[in-house]
Amino acid sequence: MPDYSRMEQDNVNSYVASAIIRVAQDRVISDVASATLPPSVGSDASVFEAAPAALGIHTIYASASSSREALSRVEKWELQAVARRLLPAERLRVCCISVVPDAPGVKVLHSPSRSSAHYGGLMRCSSVWVCPVCSAKISEVRRGELERVIGWWRGCDDGLVAMVTLTVSHGRHDDLGALLAALRRAFRSMTGSRRYKALFEDYGVAHTVRGLEVTWGYDNGWHPHLHILLFMVPELNIDSMEDEIFAMWSAAAGRVGLVIDRKHGVKLQATTGAIGDYVSKYGKGKWSAADELARANSKRGRGDRFAPFDLLRQVAFSRESQFADLFVEYARVFKGQRHLVFSKNLRAAASLLDKTDEQIVDELHEDAVLLALLGEREWAAVRGLGLRGQVLEVARAGDKAVLGDYVDAVVALWLTSPRTTQSRLEVLRGAGRQAAVLD
Ligand SMILES: [Zn+2]
Numbered sequence: 001m002p003d004y005s006r007m008e009q010d011n012v013n014s015y016v017a018s019a020i021i022r023v024a025q026d027r028v029i030s031d032v033a034s035a036t037l038p039p040s041v042g043s044d045a046s047v048f049e050a051a052p053a054a055l056g057i058h059t060i061y062a063s064a065s066s067s068r069e070a071l072s073r074v075e076k077w078e079l080q081a082v083a084r085r086l087l088p089a090e091r092l093r094v095c096c097i098s099v100v101p102d103a104p105g106v107k108v109l110h111s112p113s114r115s116s117a118h119y120g121g122l123m124r125c126s127s128v129w130v131c132p133v134c135s136a137k138i139s140e141v142r143r144g145e146l147e148r149v150i151g152w153w154r155g156c157d158d159g160l161v162a163m164v165t166l167t168v169s170h171g172r173h174d175d176l177g178a179l180l181a182a183l184r185r186a187f188r189s190m191t192g193s194r195r196y197k198a199l200f201e202d203y204g205v206a207h208t209v210r211g212l213e214v215t216w217g218y219d220n221g222w223h224p225h226l227h228i229l230l231f232m233v234p235e236l237n238i239d240s241m242e243d244e245i246f247a248m249w250s251a252a253a254g255r256v257g258l259v260i261d262r263k264h265g266v267k268l269q270a271t272t273g274a275i276g277d278y279v280s281k282y283g284k285g286k287w288s289a290a291d292e293l294a295r296a297n298s299k300r301g302r303g304d305r306f307a308p309f310d311l312l313r314q315v316a317f318s319r320e321s322q323f324a325d326l327f328v329e330y331a332r333v334f335k336g337q338r339h340l341v342f343s344k345n346l347r348a349a350a351s352l353l354d355k356t357d358e359q360i361v362d363e364l365h366e367d368a369v370l371l372a373l374l375g376e377r378e379w380a381a382v383r384g385l386g387l388r389g390q391v392l393e394v395a396r397a398g399d400k401a402v403l404g405d406y407v408d409a410v411v412a413l414w415l416t417s418p419r420t421t422q423s424r425l426e427v428l429r430g431a432g433r434q435a436a437v438l439d
Contacts, residue, residue, distance in 0.1 A: 070393060076132035077389035079312045083130055086315065086328055095125035096133055097383060106374040108391065110398045111365035117395035118364070119388075126358045129334040130327075132309055134361050141360045142340055145352055146209065146229075149342070152350040153207070153231045160234040162270040164242075166249055167225040169259040176214070176222040177333045182256045183224050190252035199244055204233030207346040212337060215305040216326055223305070231346070242268035308334075371395050371403050378407050381414035 077096075084092050099106060100123055107120035125131045128138045153159040166187065170179055190196055199205075208231065214224040232238075246266040253260045260266075306314065306323075308330055314323035339357075347354050355363075372395075374382065382391050387410055394406045 074389035074393060076136050079132040079309055081386065082312045082316050086324055087130060087331055091125040092127060092131050094123045095131055096122045096388065098123045104373060106379045107370055108372040108374065108395050108403060109364065109368040110371045110395055111368050112398060113367050114365060115396055117392040120364060124361045126361045128339045128357055130331045138357050138360050148352060149346060149350045158234050160232050162230045162232065162238060162268060164228045164230060164245060165225060165267040167264050168253055169261055170220055170223060172221045174221050176329055179222055180224045180333055182258050185256045186252040186258055187226060189255055190248050196248055203236055203238060203241055205230045207231040208343045210341040212339065215307055217305040238270050242266055371400050372407060378411055381411040384414050385410060
């Protein structure tokens with residue numbers, strides 16, 4: 001949850017108005033005043049009153065205590081809008097905004113088996129690093145892949161999966177590009193060494209999956225680091241393995257001018273048999289070892305550490321201007337970096353298809369049914385009012401009539417909203433889809 005107490009009132013208002021208005025067929029709160037709002041919001045209800053009156057349908061305001069999952073689903077659309085403003089030259093600018101050429105409109109699709117909804121016919125950026133919308137989808141699929149290879153390996157003679165985390169010491173003012181380049185050089189130097197290969201042979205490491213991630217903190221600045229899952233034979237005692245890797249990592253880092261400290265430089269977690277348990281025990285929404293790797297860049301920062309999408313939240317809600325610069329720097333440096341790297345043959349051995357990020361974001365669920373086809377004006381209204389996430393929340397119920405009512409109400413609201421006059425005129429004049437990039 002965002003820290004409402006730290007937001008400025010205007011930001012809170014627009015955030016709440018656009019992020020958490022949603023329809024719940026079975027939870028009708030007709031009296032908006034009785035709905036629970038986050039503490040700092042209640043005093044200024046003008047923004048909120050307009051919506052339900054104009055929407056004319058059952059609308060509730062999700063409070064801080066109501067569905068966190070719904071909030072998080074909607075929030076990624078809000079954060080994407082923030083990222084788009086920061087990176088106007090990236091493909092992100094058209095992601096889930098522009099309709100693909102020759103498409104009849106924007107499809108709103110519903111997947112009954114998952115009770116989920118998504119759009120079809122929209123351009124995508126497929127960036128796992130900077131796009132909260134694409135990243136959510138890619139990460140979900142990658143997490144499933146990790147679960148699958150981990151399960152497969154454990155099923156192979158009770159194979160052991162352990163995780164090594166490699167970090168380097170860094171300071172508040174270190175340049176992320178230079179730090180990441182050095183980290184990668186050190187990693188190549190270590191993994192290319194005969195000693196490292198011998199270690200893998202000694203411990204029976206057959207496959208690996210490497211994940212790259214980064215956080216930022218006030219004290220020590222950027223913190224790029226690597227997680228490596230080791231798929232190894234179970235019989236050996238791996239207690240000494242961490243020390244051996246530390247010696248190699250320390251030497252390799254030294255060669256590229258980096259410093260490693262023993263406490264943080266290398267961490268080996270031999271989560272024998274525990275990784276699968278993590279997943280089933282914590283389930284959806286909790287972080288397991290698989291999540292840690294696959295969803296690292298959407299992870300909320302712990303303490304004073306910020307994951308990349310936390311930086312976007314800070315851009316939206318804090319007074320500090322540095323967060324925009326930090327996100328832009330991160331986007332520049334991480335562009336083109338590989339997110340998860342499966343070692344050669346691992347996918348084939350585990351019967352896993354090799355899907356690119358682009359294939360994942362373009363994939364539609366097999367049982368997807370068309371709930372609505374939004375025309376230019378409807379889509380302009382949804383975008384103009386910043387309700388792309390909310391439309392999908394409504395669509396999750398799979399009810400065409402309810403969705404149709406909602407979209408009609410959104411268009412009516414848009415037609416009367418003073419904030420969208422210019423963009424509305426462009427659409428009404430038939431200025432074309434590309435000219436009407438609104439939100
Ligand atoms: Zn995207």
